Amino acid sequence: MSDPSEITSPPLDAPAPQSSAEVPTYSGFVAILGKPNVGKSTLLNTFLGVKVAPITPKPQTTRRGVRGVYTDRQASEVRQLVFVDTPGFHRAKDALGEFMNREVRAAVVDVDVILWVVDLRRPPSDEDKEVARLLRGLDPSTRVYLVGNKLDAAKYPDEALELYGELVPNVSRTYRLSALEDPEAVYALRAELLGELAEGPLFFPEDIRSDQSxxxxxxxxxxxxxxxxxxxxxxxxxxxxxxxxxxxxxxxxxxxxxxxxxxxxxxxxxxxxxxxxxxxxxxxxxxxxxxxxxxxxxxxxxxxxxxxxxxxxxxxxxxxxxxx
Ligand SMILES: Nc1nc2c(ncn2[C@@H]2O[C@H](COP(=O)(O)OP(=O)(O)OP(=O)(O)O)[C@@H](O)[C@H]2O)c(=O)[nH]1
Structure with missing residues (x-):
């Protein structure tokens, strides 16, 4: 990668839909939601194949709703997923914390799918239960997929996944994967998401992967x-x-x-x-x-x-x- 513009672009506040005259286009928004440190940024970076969101072992590393864009051009069609990576939902302790929680709420409105990421190594905590409350309050037509992450390090993944699933009745699908150790499983989920997109305009030019400056x-x-x-x-x-x-x-x-x-x-x-x-x-x-x-x-x-x-x-x- 020699040109920085391949990685980032100037901020696009209101992305103008891009037209693609020759072939049909499909697009949609996917929010990645979950409490701090469950692996949301890792998942996003694997979806995109480039480093967009910061990853460290400390909770609350992601402070803003970074959007990543993945475009798949085939001869007969173009499909585009726009990911909204949300800051870890947590109890706000200061103005920055409140900003982060507002970002999370804003991120889940008007998306096609919400990926609720949880840590399969542990049963739900109070913070997971707060995220679950937010999800239960959404319009029932919103598709919520439960993504159990850190499968590589989980002792009782099935039991854990069941406990998380019980918290949110509107979860329509569940996945168990390791965003860190098993990129193939992440690509399979990405392929499913691409396959489910509705026909619509591309929101970003095809060569853009993030709307960060x-x-x-x-x-x-x-x-x-x-x-x-x-x-x-x-x-x-x-x-x-x-x-x-x-x-x-x-x-x-x-x-x-x-x-x-x-x-x-x-x-x-x-x-x-x-x-x-x-x-x-x-x-x-x-x-x-x-x-x-x-x-x-x-x-x-x-x-x-x-x-x-x-x-x-x-x-x-x-x-x-x-x-x-
Ligand atoms: N064992 C294991 N660790 C993982 C996996 N995915 C992520 N991690 C680790 O979990 C930690 C947190 O990952 P992040 O991707 O920063 O988590 P996040 O949910 O975006 O965190 P916030 O920004 O705080 O909301 C890092 O140390 C990752 O390496 C996984 O599949 N397995």
Whole structure:
């Protein structure tokens, strides 16, 4: 992949339907719903075959409803699935949390199918029961498919799936799979979803896979690297904003400058690490990932700044793109 525009595109607020004169087109929206950490982002990335949503072992990694687009062109037809990846539904503790829960509710209106993702390693928790309550309140015509994930690590998958199924009577189908270990099972589900699409216009151009801007996409990769490296120390108070993106000329590396926001001066010290060792490590692994996806050398400059209580500050949230 050498051209960044193959991965991301400028944001499309109201995507204009694309016409495809020669062959019939089929399209539909699929929401991916579930409590934090069940594997929603992993599932989306496997559906798409590219990395769109950030994945880390910490809950609440996904903060916005990333949309991924999968288009399948055959000689006789074109089919397009638009995925709405929702932030993990959870009890809101701050303004950011409330924003995330609002996103989830907005995401399930007007979709053709909801994939309710659950963790088969465990029976339903209170958080799963809250998601179930949301699903039970939907228009009964909404198709809800229960996707039991993490089958590879589950001891009693059938029993667990049954317990989840009992919570939502309008579940019309159930699947057991491992988004991480068994991509073939995910592709089979994707093929079923494609096959069920109704005839309709394509919502995105065929070569687009996400409606994130390239800056947002890069910021999410950097934040994922920060969260992975910081592990115990700093749970969720890091935000990343990409301030500069300069495309390379000739052999030069692509230049990216980003700020990491933390809430307190002592958090800044943690993120910097001894003699800058932590931020260097965060930058190094983010840069490696960016280079793989962009197919080009990257020069990544990171700055750590203190933005007090940014999660409660509407202005700061707007700067980060959390409108709503
Ligand atoms: N064993 C196993 N682990 C998985 C599987 N799918 C995802 N995981 C892991 O579960 C963790 C969470 O995955 P994510 O895809 O980030 O989960 P999410 O539901 O999007 O999380 P939020 O963004 O917090 O809502 C990561 O450590 C994944 O590697 C699976 O099929 N099997």
């Amino acid at each position: 390239r800056e947002t996409w890069a910021a999410e990769i950097i934040r994922e690297s920060a969260m992975t490296h910081l592990r115990q120390e700093l749970p969720y108070a890091v935000a990343v904003q990409v301030l500069q993106w300069r495309d390379p000329e000739g052999d030069e590396p692509l230049y990216l400058m980003a700020e990491l926001w933390v809430e307190r001066a002592n958090h800044r010290m943690i993120v910097l690490g001894k003699g800058g060792s932590m931020i260097r490590e965060i930058g190094r692994s983010a840069r490696k990932q960016l280079e793989v996806f962009l197919g080009h050398r990257v020069f990544l400059e990171l700055e750590v700044v203190v933005r007090r209580a940014w999660r409660e500050d509407p202005e700061a949230l707007r700067e980060l793109g959390f409108e709503g």
